[in-house]
Amino acid sequence: MTDLDELIQTVPKKDGDKIYSRFGIFKRKGRVDVVVHCEEHEQDEYVEQIAYHTDLGWWYAAGMHPRFSIVGAFKKAGQTRNEIGFHVGISSLGNRRSNDSDLRAAKAKFIVILSESKTEKDFLKMFQPSLFTDLVTPDRTHRVTMAFKEKYETKSFRPDDFFNEQSQELRRLVVRGGCPIKEVLKRMKFISKDEEGELYDMPPEPATEESERQPFVRPIRIRYLYVTCPSTGQEYLLGVPDRFSKPKEARRWTFNLPPEAEFVKEA
Amino acid sequence: MSTPQIYRQGDLGFIPIESMPKSAKPLDNRLIRKGETGGLHLLEEKKGSILYEDERGVKYVMSEDGVGILHGEHKRVDLPPGQYEVRVQRELGANGEQDVID
Numbered sequence: 550m551t552d553l554d555e556l557i558q559t560v561p562k563k564d565g566d567k568i569y570s571r572f573g574i575f576k577r578k579g580r581v582d583v584v585v586h587c588e589e590h591e592q593d594e595y596v597e598q599i600a601y602h603t604d605l606g607w608w609y610a611a612g613m614h615p616r617f618s619i620v621g622a623f624k625k626a627g628q629t630r631n632e633i634g635f636h637v638g639i640s641s642l643g644n645r646r647s648n649d650s651d652l653r654a655a656k657a658k659f660i661v662i663l664s665e666s667k668t669e670k671d672f673l674k675m676f677q678p679s680l681f682t683d684l685v686t687p688d689r690t691h692r693v694t695m696a697f698k699e700k701y702e703t704k705s706f707r708p709d710d711f712f713n714e715q716s717q718e719l720r721r722l723v724v725r726g727g728c729p730i731k732e733v734l735k736r737m738k739f740i741s742k743d744e745e746g747e748l749y750d751m752p753p754e755p756a757t758e759e760s761e762r763q764p765f766v767r768p769i770r771i772r773y774l775y776v777t778c779p780s781t782g783q784e785y786l787l788g789v790p791d792r793f794s795k796p797k798e799a800r801r802w803t804f805n806l807p808p809e810a811e812f813v814k815e816a
Numbered sequence: 817m818s819t820p821q822i823y824r825q826g827d828l829g830f831i832p833i834e835s836m837p838k839s840a841k842p843l844d845n846r847l848i849r850k851g852e853t854g855g856l857h858l859l860e861e862k863k864g865s866i867l868y869e870d871e872r873g874v875k876y877v878m879s880e881d882g883v884g885i886l887h888g889e890h891k892r893v894d895l896p897p898g899q900y901e902v903r904v905q906r907e908l909g910a911n912g913e914q915d916v917i918d
Contacts, residue, residue, distance in 0.1 A: 687854035717909030771908050778826065780891040788908040803905045804829040810820040816891035 553615055556600045560584060560593040588612040607637060611660045617669040623680075626673055632681045684722070693719065701726040708732045712752070717771065717788050730784045734775060746776040746796035748789075774799045780816040825885050825893045827905040828857055832898055836876045840868040848875055848885070848902055860884035875902040 575582045575595065582595040583602075589612060596605055600618075608615040623633045634640035638656030666672035673680070678696035685691075693701070697719070700706050704727030711723045711733050724730060737749035750772055770791040777784050793799040801808055823830040828849060846859040846867055859867050864880035877883065877900045885893045 687850060717907075774907075778890070781826075781889050783889075787905075790908055803907060804822065804824075804831075804903055805906065806820060806822060806829070806831075810822050812824050813821045814893055815824045816826075816887075816893050 552618065553605075556597040556605065557615065558595045559590075560595055585609050587614050589614045607660070607663055611664045613664060616667070617672070619663070619672075622669045622672055625669075626676075626680050628681060636676070636679065686722075691718065691722065693722075697722075703727075708736060712736065720786075724784075724786050730775070730786060733786070737773065740772065741795055743796050745800050746774050748793065748796050748799060749773045749775060750791070772799070774803070776800065778816075823885075823893050823895055823900070825857060825887055826851065826855075826890045828885075829903040829905065830877065830885065830893070830895055830900040831903055833876070833901050834899070836868055836878070836899055836901075837870045839871040840876055841870075843867045843869055843875075848877075849904065855888045855890075858886045860886055876900060877902065 575584065581598040583598050584593055585596050585601065585606075586592075587594050587609060594614075596609075601609075604618055604620040605615045607619055619637070620633060623636060628636065631640065635655075637659050638652050638654075640652075662672065662675050666675060678694060680695050681692050682695050682698055683690050684693045684698045684701060697710075700710065701722055706723045706726040706728035708728060711720055711728050714720050714723055724733075734747075734749060736752060738752060740748035740750060742748075750770075771788040772791040772793065774787045774789045774796055775784070776787065776796075787799075787803055789799040789802055793802065798808055801810055804810075821832060843866075846861060848857040848859055848867065850856050859865060859877060860883050862879070862881070862883050865883035866878050868876040868878060870876070877885075877895060879895060879897055879899075882897050883895055885895065
């Protein structure tokens with residue numbers, strides 16, 4: 550008997566009886582079950598309560614009989630509990646996906662993948678680009694998606710990756726990972742330029758349900774300072790407070806220096 | 817007050833100071849900072865030049881005759897004699913300020 554066989558049992562039909570206590574709680578054989586209607590098998594089934602609410606319930610939501618443990622599959626792929634919640638669309642993760650419409654979209658996408666998965670292997674293969682993994686850089690380890698890691702390692706980021714990335718930490722990796730900064734700058738709003746660099750703003754975001762419900766909540770606005778290192782030629786896009794209107798002032802801020810400080814030697 | 821004269825190598829600023837905090841202790845190595853790409857900012861090995869670190873992890877350079885700051889990718893920066901605070905460049909993220917990673 551598989552693990553799922555232990556967690557799910559068919560509700561025996563009695564003549565003339567029909568169970569209408571869906572999601573009702575039943576204490577059976579020393580455990581607590583819920584009754585769920587399985588659309589695929591066209592029958593009612595007892596499902597162990599915790600397993601239903603934390604794992605198997607998604608199958609029934611997709612109109613299918615469970616084929617494998619979803620949580621088990623994600624754990625095999627090295628996903629943490631928080632990451633599993635993120636994948637199934639019930640929670641955000643840090644500053645990734647923090648509004649209701651994003652969560653709804655994530656749930657819908659998850660159900661579609663589930664409905665197209667015949668086996669655990671299929672499921673993980675389809676989910677693979679979104680699974681989280683460690684990206685080790687000399688300075689620290691970042692937790693990123695497999696798709697992000699691949700782009701970083703092949704230096705193949707594009708400007709869309711920069712603008713779609715909500716994490717400033719990961720935006721820095723996008724810039725390091727081959728994203729052509731000049732193309733990013735073309736899509737940004739130019740503020741000013743001087744001998745030390747250029748200032749840009751992100752393009753204005755479209756209004757969302759959340760922003761319309763909370764018009765007085767001002768998110769942190771990050772302005773971008775574009776500078777080029779004189780010795781390596783490396784280009785940088787540094788986040789600075791949006792109160793600065795001149796690159797020179799913003800650059801002093803990045804070193805916590807007074808406006809009148811002078812750089813006498815730079816490399 | 818005179819205008820602060822700053823020396824910069826990559827994401828590190830070297831700020832001239834009058835004196836170091838009392839908690840600053842000399843280090844027995846010359847590694848100032850390691851960058852994201854693996855490049856190391858190193859204090860030139862020179863008599864009379866010492867790297868210090870205080871209780872907050874801030875580093876300082878003390879040099880009697882001047883010293884070079886070395887890096888595999890950035891050009892060498894020569895500091896005149898004196899004491900310097902090593903300041904890491906910062907930027908603003910969605911969660912507040914954070915150090916720039918060179």
